Amino acid sequence: MSLTVVVASRNRREDLLVTLPRHEAPVILVDNASTDGTVDAVRAAHPGVTVLPLARNEGARGRTKGVVAAGTEFVAFADDDSWWAPGDLDRAVAVLRAHPRLAVLNARILVGPEQRLDPVCAEMAASPLGTADDLPGPSLLGFVACAAMVRTGAFLAVGGFDPVVRFPGEEERVALDLAAAGWGLAYVDGVTVHHHPSPRRDAPARRQAAVWRARLLTALMRYPAAELAGLVRDAATAGKPGRRGLARAARDVPGALRRRRPVPTRVWADVQRLVS
Template sequence: MTPPEPAEVTCVIASRNRRDDLLDSLPRHEAPVVLVDNASTDDTVAAVARAHPEVTVVPLPENVGAVARTIGVAHAGTPFVAFTDDDSWWAPGDLARAVEVMRAHPRLGLLAARILVGPEDRLDPVCTEMAQSPLRREPDLPGPSLLGFVACAALVRVEAFTAVGGFDEVVRFPGEEERVALDLAASGWGLAYVDEVTVHHHPSPRRDTNAVRQTGIWRSRVLTALMRYPLPALAGQLLRAARAGRPGVRGLAGAVPRVPAALRARRVLPTTVMTGVRELQG
C-alpha cells in the first residue's frame, strides 16, 4: 500500500532524553513527523535537526508530560494524527490502511492498532484484552469498542481529539490515555481496536522501572477518577488503589498535589459511559 497523502496524517512524537532511539526510529515513519521535545538534556533537538531536517521539532523549555502530544497535534495541520513514541513506528503500509479505516467510519474518533513488541514481534498482552473487550460492539465501528488505548499505537481524528481538550496538565504520564478515552466516548465518538493494522514497539532501555511505571499508572487512575467518576465509583477507585500495595499507595500519595487541579476540571461522566467503565473493571 502506498504511504498516506501528506495532507492527511501526521506522526506526532513526544520525547525526552531518547536521542538514540529517535535517530533509530524516525526514518521508519511514512508520514510527516512533528517531534515535541520535553526539555531534553541529551542534545536531542540539535541531533534530530542535523540528521532529519525534514522533521518539525518543537522544543519545550520544560517537561510537560503528555501535554506535549497535544502541542504536537496543534502543529500538525492534518485531519488525522498518529501518535508514536520514540521507540515505536507503524508497520509499512499500515498507517495508510488505518487512515482508510478512519475515513470509512466517520464516527470513529480513535483507532487502536495491534502492537508487536521487540524484534521477535511478541503480541502485546493489552491487544488480547482489547480484542476481547466486554463492551457492546458498535455496528458502525470497525472493531471491538474500547474505553482506553495505548498512546504509542493510536490514530486519532483531530476534530475529536481537540474537542475533548487532548491530553491535559493534570494526568501527565503514564496512564494519561484513560481520561481522553472517556471524554471521547462521552462526546459520542467511537473508539475501536483494529487488529488488521500494526505498530511495532521496541521498548527503549531508557525506560522507568516497572515499579515506577505502576506507581505512575495508579496516580493517573486516581486523578482520572477525581476528574470524571461519580462519587460511588470514585470511592471504589480510591479503595482499589489503597489495596494495590505499594504502587497503589504511592500513586495515591503522588496524586495529592494535583487534587485541586483535578477537582477544578471535574465533570462527571454520563451513566452510559460509566456502565462501560464498570464492565471493564469487572
C-alpha cells in the same frame, strides 16, 4: 497531507535517531525538555522532521501541542521506540474515513524483534463492549497512545491529553470524554505498530506508582463520587506503589477538581462492563 505522525520524547536521542526514518508521513517531534542533546541531534540527522522543543517536561500534554501544530485531519501517535508498519498509516486513514464516528483507531502492537503480540491487544480484541455496526472493530474505552491514530477535530474537542494526568495513563480520560461526546473508539488488528521497548525505562515500582496516580486523578475528574473512596482505599492497600501514587496525586487534586465532570450514566455502565 491529511496525516501527521506526532512523537513525544524526553532524553531518548539514540532511540529517536533509529526510529524517526521509519515513519511514512510528515513527523513532528515534541521534545519534553531533553538534556541529552536530542533537539540538535535530530535537526542535524533528520532535517525533514519538525522539532517542537518545550521548555519543561509536559508529559503527554506535549502530544496535544504536537497535534495543534500539525493541523492535519488525522494524527498518528508514536513513541521514540515505536513506529507504524509499512503502508499501515495509509490503511488506518482509510479506515477512519470509512467510519465517520470513529475518533480513535488502536492498531495491533507487535513487541520486539520477535514480534510478540502485546497482551493488551488480546484484551482489546475480546472487548465485552462488542463491535458496533458503524465501527471497524471491537469498541474500546481506552487506548494505547503509541499505537493510536486520532481524528484531530474530535481529539482536540475533548481537550486532548491534559496537564493533570500528564504521563502515563493519559489515555483514559480522553477515551471517556470521547465516548461521552458520542464518538467511537475501536481496536483494528488489520493495521500494525511495532514497539521495541527502549532500555531506558522507569523501574517497575516507579511506573506502578505513576499508574496509580493517573487512575486516581482520572477518577477524580470523571468517575461518580460514590466510586472515589473505594479507589483511594485500593491504592492505600496496594503496597508502596499505591501509597506513592496517592502521595503524588495529592498535589494535583486542585487541578483535577477544577476539571471534574462525571461521565454520563451510559458511559459509566460501559466502564462497569469492562471491569466486571
